[in-house]
Amino acid sequence: MSYGQQTQRVMQAVRSKISSRALEPGEKLPSIRGFASTMNVSPSTVVEAYDRLAAEGIIFARKGSGFYVSPKTQPFSVAEIGPLLDREIDPFWVSRQSLDTGMDMLKPGCGWMPADWMPNASLRKAIRNLSKADDHLLSDYASTRGAANLRRLQARQFAAEGIEVDPNQILLTGSATQSIDLVCRLLLRPGDKVLVSDPCYFNFQAILKAHQADIVSIPCTRTGVDFDEFEQAIIEHKPRFYISNSSLHNPTGVTLSPQSAHKILTIASRHDLILVEDDVFAEFLPETTPRLTALGGFDRVIRLGSFSKTLSASVRCGYIAARPDWIEALIDLQVATSFGGPSPIATELIHSCLSDGSYRKHMEALRRRLAKTRREVSANLAELGIQTWLMPEGGFYLWCSLPEGIDSADLARAALQENMVLAPGDVFSPTQSMGQFMRFNVSQMGNPITYEILADVMCNL
Structure with missing residues (x-):
């Protein structure tokens, strides 16, 4: 089980204790080390889970004292509307990973072009x-x-x-x-x-x-x-x-x-x-x-x-x-x-x-560059068994189907461990029926390592 999945498990355990009244409003949560031992995870996992729950307003921290259950009136949390998804296939997760990761992160799943493509x-x-x-x-x-x-x-x-x-x-x-x-x-x-x-x-x-x-x-x-x-x-x-x-x-x-x-x-x-x-x-x-x-x-x-x-x-x-x-x-x-x-x-x-x-000239050059890049990326992905669903007339996205038996959410989870953010199909699907698809940003795929990581990760799934 990945670190992220362990964190989600700890968070769900706390939510269950609160909903079942095992923990009442204002009551202190178990200590970080104690709960880590109970859940068989590292203390850092519990710290991450408690911090996320505090950000959602479910619990709050008292300096030098620990964490406590918040009062019954909770702030509205959009993440709790509808079915709970694995964080790797949650739109908020994809957005936050793309926005918060450092310059060294590969981002074929993000929604914008690199800085050196801009005017x-x-x-x-x-x-x-x-x-x-x-x-x-x-x-x-x-x-x-x-x-x-x-x-x-x-x-x-x-x-x-x-x-x-x-x-x-x-x-x-x-x-x-x-x-x-x-x-x-x-x-x-x-x-x-x-x-x-x-x-x-x-x-x-x-x-x-x-x-x-x-x-x-x-x-x-x-x-x-x-x-x-x-x-x-x-x-x-x-x-x-x-x-x-x-x-x-x-x-x-x-x-x-x-x-x-x-x-x-x-x-x-x-x-x-x-x-x-x-x-x-x-x-x-x-x-x-x-x-x-x-x-x-x-x-x-x-x-x-x-x-x-x-x-x-x-x-x-x-x-x-x-x-x-x-x-x-x-x-x-x-x-x-x-x-x-x-x-x-x-x-x-x-x-x-x-x-x-110069803006008009920039856009003309950008369209030509993207047309060439779309073709190149589509061909490179095809060598990995990833097929372009439709070649668009413009833009920097390719919607692609993965080889049979590979789920895009599993691929995204594994790629994250290799310092790469992907955008799996179910992120875009209200019915959660696009597990075999992935959206790729062609402008963010200039580094050959991107394809090496994709190939290695798919081989190990």
Whole structure:
């Protein structure tokens, strides 16, 4: 049993004692050494388990005294909603490992490109220019909608796609993740149902769980959704909205054809369903493809995006484009939760970089580099018996099937011991039916050791 599994076993033992009333609120927990002996684990395992339980608010520490059971009123913990998963296949675990590990960690499972793939020279130039900015930009809060210059630039980008939108219909947010959270705050109440694809971006599930929504999933095909199942799920479950990626679906790489997008809009209109279009990967496509918003407008479609994938995850900013009454309500929610839009410093840096002619050249070169890298990585993985499910038109993800008999969660656990973070299929699956799949980030696979570790780990499973 791995260290992580031992820690989970100790945590579950404490939870069981509390739920069975063997430990009452305010009662002291067994000492670390004593409980380590009882559980037949190391003291460090118990320390890790107690620290995690304290972070969840289940127990608390008294300096010099030990750990005690918290009062009955506990903070809400999204990790406890729904079935308990092995930590290695839990979306929170994957996110935390990717974010918290050091520079020496291999990260084929993470969701961003390496720093040397990003337009850092443009960012440095923008930062130098920012030093000359007016004092109010360096010191003041943002306006409620966010920087007007960046919203106007985004509106022009929409116009290039054939989408007419007033800059006041665009709300800048702290990130695409915050955008989804705000939309959930606007539209959802606990117990509402939301429709997603299976597989889907794992943070969709995490945010929906945080809002105590019920997830309804339908299979993702190589052309998008199964339309019969899509409509049947709407009829049967009456979801509040459907959220997905129209372009370069995460994790599969599927991009909707105009015909598929039109069919989704037709079905949604027939059943008065709201559509939330997460468009964070669209710029990686070599050519603009029709979006739901381009075909259906903003009557029932909300479009989200950000600049983190193409520009910088360190200078975060997202946006929401929607009909005016929804934008007004979302502004109030953002004021209530964040007191205004994203940092004026962040938005000025982003506007400066996007307005720089070098950004367009950077994206053109990046698309070519990714196209070559996708082919190379797919071929290298095929030599290991790992097959690409669909070769996407752009982006940096490959959704792959593993050799028969290898479970992606087992592979992820073993790879972690070799200093490598992977993204196993069930992380993305609401039904936990993707154990034979793995998502690979091709931009994070330049080190040949990556393939050596994969080969060795698979041989030992």
